[in-house]
Amino acid sequence: MGDSKPAVHFERIAFIGIGLIGSSLARVIRRQGLADHIAVNARSHETLDTVMELGLADSVSTDAREVVSGADLVMVCAPLGAYASVTKAMAPALREGCIVSDVGSVKEVVFHDIGSQLPADVHLVPGHPVAGTEHSGPEAGFAELFQGRFCILTPNGQADDAAVQKVSDLWTAAGSTVEIMDAKHHDQVLAITSHLPHLIAYTIVDTATELEDTLKGEVAKYSAGGFRDFTRIAASDPTMWRDVFLTNRDAVLDVLGRFTEDLTALQRAIRRGQGEKLYDVFERTREIRRGVIEHGQEVPPAPPEKD
């Protein structure tokens, strides 16, 4: 950003909910001076106290209406399951021309749960920063979280171009590459790259927790053989992930069906001792890994030593 004026500027940004993603974005906004005022809404006073202690907000309130009042950008960072109710609460207080965006992992549902309740003069620009860690809550955020990651916007041709551009500029300032995508397509892509992996990780860790006690005690101990990575994914926020599966049900069930077929084929190959079949699958999966590396997405994000 250097010493020039910020790439984008808002008068008042309202956060509805503020966990890992929201607080990381608030840190970016603070650090670069991208808003005159940051107002934060959360359900609990405890969260709001934390946000004030962290210096992430100029004002806080448990009343969503109060927080969005006068805002030119409202960033919904609540769990997907709360979208309809928070929108109902805040909608009457939204100012004309206000942009409403979000950071949820499922995008088609946003038009229904948020969009259908917005006044006509408000611009909806759904967004999804493809970034995260297994930690939750405002303390877990850090400004570098979005650097080098993709942020997908799904305005679906319904939002004003200038509004899309402003949200895009915000994520660019956070260090992300912005992509515009159809919401339904987004949900299909993320079903395989994010939702299914989380479901699988939760399942395998759950399978381990139900083993006999003699085995269970050793699972964590010898986790360095591969299991460790699954436990990290399966430590993600349960509320957020419950809502992802409930709101992206069709796409998740579709890829889950494909996955199960493929797993059954491998199971059959193992049972029959078909080494060549196993080898062929294990060999061709390396190609995708190369793609991940080419896209610069291979390194998990890590918070800096001190934020």
Add this chain to the structure above:
Amino acid sequence: MGDSKPAVHFERIAFIGIGLIGSSLARVIRRQGLADHIAVNARSHETLDTVMELGLADSVSTDAREVVSGADLVMVCAPLGAYASVTKAMAPALREGCIVSDVGSVKEVVFHDIGSQLPADVHLVPGHPVAGTEHSGPEAGFAELFQGRFCILTPNGQADDAAVQKVSDLWTAAGSTVEIMDAKHHDQVLAITSHLPHLIAYTIVDTATELEDTLKGEVAKYSAGGFRDFTRIAASDPTMWRDVFLTNRDAVLDVLGRFTEDLTALQRAIRRGQGEKLYDVFERTREIRRGVIEHGQEVPPAPPEKD
């Protein structure tokens, strides 16, 4: 190790096969002077040239018999599927009192494929360092790979105590914590902590490779949402993993059956919109993560900047 004498010493250590694990152990042995002579056997001249260039061996040969001749420790680091044939080749040349050990990920099969062919005066001490990366080959090794990891030995009460102690001392010198375990039990524990996770990771990446081209191109790009970790696991050595599934079939099929049942239950909960059920599973899996952290196994190993 400081300036005192090494914790364990061998006259001649013979490596049968030398990939990521074998070459990392050879680096430890070299660095700490734990052997007067390191002799390496591999099938290809190319591998042997690499090993000489890396300074990991005093002598190399494609003839296993020549390499083990005079060795007081033979470390089998070949894929599990080659154990029977390499043992057949080297057995006649093993010296009296020699210790034969290995680094394979499945342990019960070692008694059959190696043990049954050894002369009575040779000590078999099967071993499994629970460590690794997704990279393969002697260039990928590094001496720090075993630090802070567990190494499981499965002598099953059949080996001489002094022989077990010497192998144990070697892994302790490499920075590992040594555990003695029954071979069959080892195979059950690793089926859940390592073999199933790899099978699942290979499957999900394979499922992604078979998507329509429009989706496929985006999978690597948006992999930071969880998929990335699976691609890393699924980039592991195909030969090694084929052999793991063929040699630990029963234990893998058993945990795979449990996993499939659990996954079906979650699938049903998603289809029926049972949010509470999903939440309960996602919440309880966090406990295992805490166990992983307590055992200090949460950080994946990384090679140093320069070995």
